Amino acid sequence: MEIIKNLYKKIGFPRLIITVFLIMFLISAVGLGLSLPDLLTDIINRFGMNAIMVLAMVPTIQAGTGINLNLALGVIFGLIGALVSMEMGLQGWNSMIVAFSIAIPLAIIAGYLYGLLMNRIKGQEMTVGNYFGFSIVSLMCIFWLIAPFKNESLVWAMGGKGLRVTLTLEDSFGSLLNDFLAFKIAGVKIPTGLLLFFAICAGLVYLFTNTKTGTALRVSGSGEKFAVSNGLNVDKYRILSVIISTVLAAIGIIIYSQAFGFLQLYNAPLYVSMPAAASILIGGATLKKATITHVIIGTFLFQGLLVVALPVINIVSEGSMAEIIRITISNGIILYALTRKAGDTA
Amino acid sequence: MALLQLKDIGKKYSGNQVLEGVSLELNPGEIHGLVGENGAGKSTLMNILFGMPVIHSTGGYEGEMFLDGEVYNPKTPMEAMNLGIGMVHQEFMLIPGFTVVENIKLNRENTRSTVVSKVFGKKLEVLDKKQMVEDAKDALNKLNLDLDYNLPVKGLPVGYMQFIEIAREIDKSNLKVLILDEPTAVLTESEAEQFLEVIKRLSNLGIAILFITHRLDEIKSVTDHITILRDGKLIKSVKTEDITTIEIAGLMVGRDFDITASSIRKFDDDSEIALKIEELYVNMPGEAIKGINLDIRKGEILGIGGLAGQGKLGIANGIIGLYPTRGKIYKDGKELPLNNPREVLEHEIAFLSEDRKEVGLLLDEPIDFNIAYTSIEIKEDFIKKLGPLKIVDKIKVRDHSLDMIKKLDIRCKDQKQHTRYLSGGNQQKVCIARALTFNPDILMVSEPTRGIDIGAKNLVLDTLLELNKKYNMTIIITSSELAELKQVSDRIAIITEGKIQTILPADADDRLFGLAMSGEDIKEVIN
Numbered sequence: 001m002e003i004i005k006n007l008y009k010k011i012g013f014p015r016l017i018i019t020v021f022l023i024m025f026l027i028s029a030v031g032l033g034l035s036l037p038d039l040l041t042d043i044i045n046r047f048g049m050n051a052i053m054v055l056a057m058v059p060t061i062q063a064g065t066g067i068n069l070n071l072a073l074g075v076i077f078g079l080i081g082a083l084v085s086m087e088m089g090l091q092g093w094n095s096m097i098v099a100f101s102i103a104i105p106l107a108i109i110a111g112y113l114y115g116l117l118m119n120r121i122k123g124q125e126m127t128v129g130n131y132f133g134f135s136i137v138s139l140m141c142i143f144w145l146i147a148p149f150k151n152e153s154l155v156w157a158m159g160g161k162g163l164r165v166t167l168t169l170e171d172s173f174g175s176l177l178n179d180f181l182a183f184k185i186a187g188v189k190i191p192t193g194l195l196l197f198f199a200i201c202a203g204l205v206y207l208f209t210n211t212k213t214g215t216a217l218r219v220s221g222s223g224e225k226f227a228v229s230n231g232l233n234v235d236k237y238r239i240l241s242v243i244i245s246t247v248l249a250a251i252g253i254i255i256y257s258q259a260f261g262f263l264q265l266y267n268a269p270l271y272v273s274m275p276a277a278a279s280i281l282i283g284g285a286t287l288k289k290a291t292i293t294h295v296i297i298g299t300f301l302f303q304g305l306l307v308v309a310l311p312v313i314n315i316v317s318e319g320s321m322a323e324i325i326r327i328t329i330s331n332g333i334i335l336y337a338l339t340r341k342a343g344d345t346a
Numbered sequence: 347m348a349l350l351q352l353k354d355i356g357k358k359y360s361g362n363q364v365l366e367g368v369s370l371e372l373n374p375g376e377i378h379g380l381v382g383e384n385g386a387g388k389s390t391l392m393n394i395l396f397g398m399p400v401i402h403s404t405g406g407y408e409g410e411m412f413l414d415g416e417v418y419n420p421k422t423p424m425e426a427m428n429l430g431i432g433m434v435h436q437e438f439m440l441i442p443g444f445t446v447v448e449n450i451k452l453n454r455e456n457t458r459s460t461v462v463s464k465v466f467g468k469k470l471e472v473l474d475k476k477q478m479v480e481d482a483k484d485a486l487n488k489l490n491l492d493l494d495y496n497l498p499v500k501g502l503p504v505g506y507m508q509f510i511e512i513a514r515e516i517d518k519s520n521l522k523v524l525i526l527d528e529p530t531a532v533l534t535e536s537e538a539e540q541f542l543e544v545i546k547r548l549s550n551l552g553i554a555i556l557f558i559t560h561r562l563d564e565i566k567s568v569t570d571h572i573t574i575l576r577d578g579k580l581i582k583s584v585k586t587e588d589i590t591t592i593e594i595a596g597l598m599v600g601r602d603f604d605i606t607a608s609s610i611r612k613f614d615d616d617s618e619i620a621l622k623i624e625e626l627y628v629n630m631p632g633e634a635i636k637g638i639n640l641d642i643r644k645g646e647i648l649g650i651g652g653l654a655g656q657g658k659l660g661i662a663n664g665i666i667g668l669y670p671t672r673g674k675i676y677k678d679g680k681e682l683p684l685n686n687p688r689e690v691l692e693h694e695i696a697f698l699s700e701d702r703k704e705v706g707l708l709l710d711e712p713i714d715f716n717i718a719y720t721s722i723e724i725k726e727d728f729i730k731k732l733g734p735l736k737i738v739d740k741i742k743v744r745d746h747s748l749d750m751i752k753k754l755d756i757r758c759k760d761q762k763q764h765t766r767y768l769s770g771g772n773q774q775k776v777c778i779a780r781a782l783t784f785n786p787d788i789l790m791v792s793e794p795t796r797g798i799d800i801g802a803k804n805l806v807l808d809t810l811l812e813l814n815k816k817y818n819m820t821i822i823i824t825s826s827e828l829a830e831l832k833q834v835s836d837r838i839a840i841i842t843e844g845k846i847q848t849i850l851p852a853d854a855d856d857r858l859f860g861l862a863m864s865g866e867d868i869k870e871v872i873n
Contacts, residue, residue: 215723229697
């Protein structure tokens with residue numbers, strides 16, 4: 001009994017519920033004749049697509065700036081990186097490397113400036129971040145229209161000006177990582193490159209949190225007064241956390257797009273933060289504490305539920321419930337987490 | 347027949363007897379002084395008198411009270427006020443954006459009925475501004491205070507705020523007893539004088555006044571009767587003319603000390619100076635330091651004492667740089683940068699804050715991390731290099747903290763337990779372990795035994811003594827408990843009103859300490 005109690009405490013109520021749901025849906029999916037290997041392929045693929053964006057939440061939570069609801073900022077610079085490499089007409093690994101090498105420096109600058117802002121509005125980071133995201137995305141809508149891109153596959157066919165809403169990556173780095181060393185096992189396709197890339201990113205973040213600097217960053221978030229009395233410059237570490245988060249978001253969107261096969265502009269970056277925030281919270285993170293384990297568990301459960309639940313619900317009920325369910329789950333989880341006392345797990 | 351009578355009042359907070367068998371009588375027009383150290387039970391007694399909810403939510407009080415011969419047992423401050431008891435609090439209970447009149451008449455506004463109110467009830471009556479101004483003027487006149495009553499309270503001098511609080515109380519037509527809780531603590535000298543005049547006028551109006559203060563000269567000059575509390579017990583209740591200031595001071599602090607007097611060391615003027623402080627000003631809210639000079643000798647334990655709010659906590663907080671500071675600090679002859687905790691730590695000066703939970707500990711991190719952190723950050727101990735990366739060596743951190751846990755007898759589940767779940771004493775031991783790991787030249791500890799039990803207390807103090815002896819660590823200990831300072835210190839500096847009142851050897855007479863804390867000039871009194 002004691003063991004079960006402890007296990008329950010460790011897993012936590014939300015994770016238990018979601019795991020139970022996931023299993024229920026999996027069983028009914030198979031019962032309804034959906035292919036299990038296909039579902040698993042989808043879960044693994046979507047896990048790899050989204051995990052880096054969820055990873056971007058870790059540094060800001062650790063440094064005490066809370067959930068980074070302004071992932072859109074990093075996403076935009078990731079998109080710009082990808083666009084430039086497409087404009088140059090690059091293909092394969094070259095295009096991806098160029099996309100990264102343009103996106104990352106831009107994201108560092110943007111993250112630094114955004115970090116300065118975060119230090120001025122201590123205590124309201126999440127609210128301000130949310131609205132900052134809205135503003136920057138709207139501003140960039142103008143940019144996408146007037147940006148001097150010339151490549152015919154990028155701009156509208158008619159008029160020859162302004163970027164299209166959705167751009168195919170077929171000719172540049174689409175599916176590059178997904179196909180790298182990919183193999184099939186029992187009908188399930190394992191996107192080795194994608195998973196490997198996430199593993200490297202997660203490993204680097206893990207390593208960083210264990211360095212002296214990473215430790216100081218965590219202390220800054222855990223107890224500001226303690227940090228100051230131990231000689232830390234808390235503001236500096238907050239900025240650093242925002243920079244890392246923004247860079248991870250930029251990398252994240254490039255990885256996401258290559259797996260998805262398309263680049264989505266205009267309002268699309270708005271829909272990045274909420275699912276990522278929901279994922280890490282489902283994984284057991286709080287507004288003050290987050291680890292790589294939370295990222296992995298959370299992304300897996302969140303994406304798993306979406307992948308399995310949507311087809312099942314669509315078959316059982318009339319009409320398309322997919323989008324509604326997705327938004328309800330992600331926002332519901334965030335709401336639940338925000339009502340917890342700071343420090344309690346969701 | 348006494349106006350207010352207290353009989354055998356006692357109070358327990360969760361089994362802890364904070365007040366025991368206190369009896370007191372108050373006559374109309376009498377000014378009654380109540381003195382005692384911090385924690386003597388003054389505030390508890392006042393809370394009982396004023397019917398504060400905290401009393402009843404913790405199980406009520408023992409004993410009986412009578413007002414005008416009738417049993418008096420207020421359950422809420424509202425009830426106490428209706429029966430004629432008024433209280434002026436230590437912190438102002440004024441609304442800054444409201445005018446003087448509005449504050450005086452707050453929640454007791456004069457109202458006029460209107461057509462609407464006749465239909466819908468009293469809540470909708472309008473304010474009778476004219477009558478309110480008249481009343482307020484009246485009350486202010488009684489205090490002999492000339493003041494534009496239409497000004498907002500915000501921005502008035504502190505002294506005036508105090509008067510407005512009193513005006514509010516005397517505006518209550520049935521006021522019989524006025525309780526003043528350290529009213530002069532925030533006043534300047536001339537304001538305090540004016541204030542005492544006002545009190546005398548009030549007593550002439552037949553209002554009985556219960557006056558709490560730690561300034562003994564005030565008590566002596568203004569009261570008719572004095573009651574001294576210590577450790578929750580009534581020590582003496584006596585007519586003011588029958589007691590001297592020195593006697594009051596002795597009764598206030600006197601208790602049986604068990605001093606290891608032999609351990610007190612004298613440091614000569616030519617022994618090495620570890621820390622030299624010149625004209626230090628610290629802007630710490632509530633504990634400001636206003637210009638002190640102090641030499642701390644190598645290897646000594648300097649105690650810093652004084653009453654709450656006088657500034658004793660400001661010194662260590664200022665030296666480490668957590669609050670804005672100006673002046674000069676030299677360590678071993680080298681000038682230290684101000685307002686820069688990192689530099690100070692790098693100069694081997696460590697600080698254990700009085701605010702254990704916020705400044706002293708990371709509550710949501712494990713014990714071992716708390717113990718090691720300062721050393722990790724400042725000295726780069728517990729770090730292994732991996733190429734250009736400095737990785738924290740968790741195994742070393744664990745082994746070291748297991749050592750410390752054993753050495754200091756920290757009661758915990760294991761070294762990974764979060765410090766939030768430790769008792770106060772064990773939390774303090776974690777803090778000390780952190781200082782021990784850092785091993786500075788100078789250690790500043792503030793309120794090291796606040797809120798911890800006797801056993802842990804002694805262990806904490808013994809550890810400090812041991813650090814001092816074994817490593818010749820210079821220690822600056824700040825505490826509101828004189829007994830504790832006397833137990834470990836070589837010298838004790840008493841701080842009053844942001845300045846050093848005096849520095850006494852730890853074995854000096856208790857009465858001297860009591861006088862010093864009350865702001866008396868010791869030399870003057872002795873002569």
